[in-house]
Amino acid sequence: MRLEWRTNIVLFVMVLFSLASSAVVAKAGSREFSDHLHVEKMPVGWEQQPIQYKKMPKDIDLAITLDQHLYPALTPLIERYAKSHALRIAVADGTCGISAGSLLDKRVDIGGFCCPAGEIDRLPGLTYHTLGIAAVALIVHTDNPVADVTLKQARDIYSGSIGSWSNIKPSFNQPIKTIARLHCKNRPGHWRLILDNEDMFSPVTREISTIADMVEITSRQINALGYESLWMASLYGGKRGVKALMIDGVKPSDDAALIGHRYPFYRSYNITTWSAKHLRSAHAEKLVDYIYQNFDQVDAKYGIVAADRLRDAGWQFSGDELIGSPVGR
16 A cells, blocks of 8 residues: 555656646747736836936937847937937937836836837836837857757757757767857747746856857857847857758748748837826827838848738737737747
8 A cells, every 4th residue: 555655646746747847848938928918016106207318418309228229220210300300319229128227217208129028117107119020040150060940949959958969960969059148037028939937948058148249159169059130140240150040941031931920039129108198208209100100211131020010910919019929820
């Protein structure tokens, strides 16, 4: 009886472990967007605070901070709008974190992000406007003979289940050196589409802090595997450059596959406006409208697929904000 009891306990634990493992696998890459209905609770008095242009030039009409991808992509449009409307617009080059901090402190009229909004970003009176998405490629050294991996293989590599390139291509017997930039940990999307949280990444994964380091390390180590948007990979690839892998036979440069949600990894690009009466800016709202209307003038090299193309393909929106991939995809 005692042996049977112990056996049953072991079997029960094994079943629980199996269920937990299945849940982890199902959750891998599942966090594309946060709850768009969530509104973050703020300290008493925060909502009444006005916008103050700290750390910006004096006598300006609009203050904007943009992430490092939107800054070069949108600045020509913003400058054109400012000139044609005789406005003084200050635009700062930053990151999602800088934009979030500037909005939290109420120092800007518009913030720009290369990630979907996290719950902590959903401040009272703040509205998100999705401009589009851009593919994030798995990148390797140009001499790496591997050209294609499956989505499962990509996730197994980063989780540590696959540790050698020979498991993908038998003739390439090299250990895989995974590189990760686990930025914006409170926001969904981006690297979370590979694995949902940082604890799921292999302990041997090398975590770095900058895009430049991600691309540079990958460009000089033949067995490395990293990830980045195609434009950033090109920008920081230098003379050596890097190679983008196909996933399940699909190239990250295939916009039709990205729009059809057949290519799995991407960034979402959003800008914000304030809707609260004492924070609302007619200049900001008109500028956002102008950007939408003229988004086709953004240089194609930035690789951003416009929001209207996503709408046409069945992606889910709430107002201007992208909140879900196509139903059934």
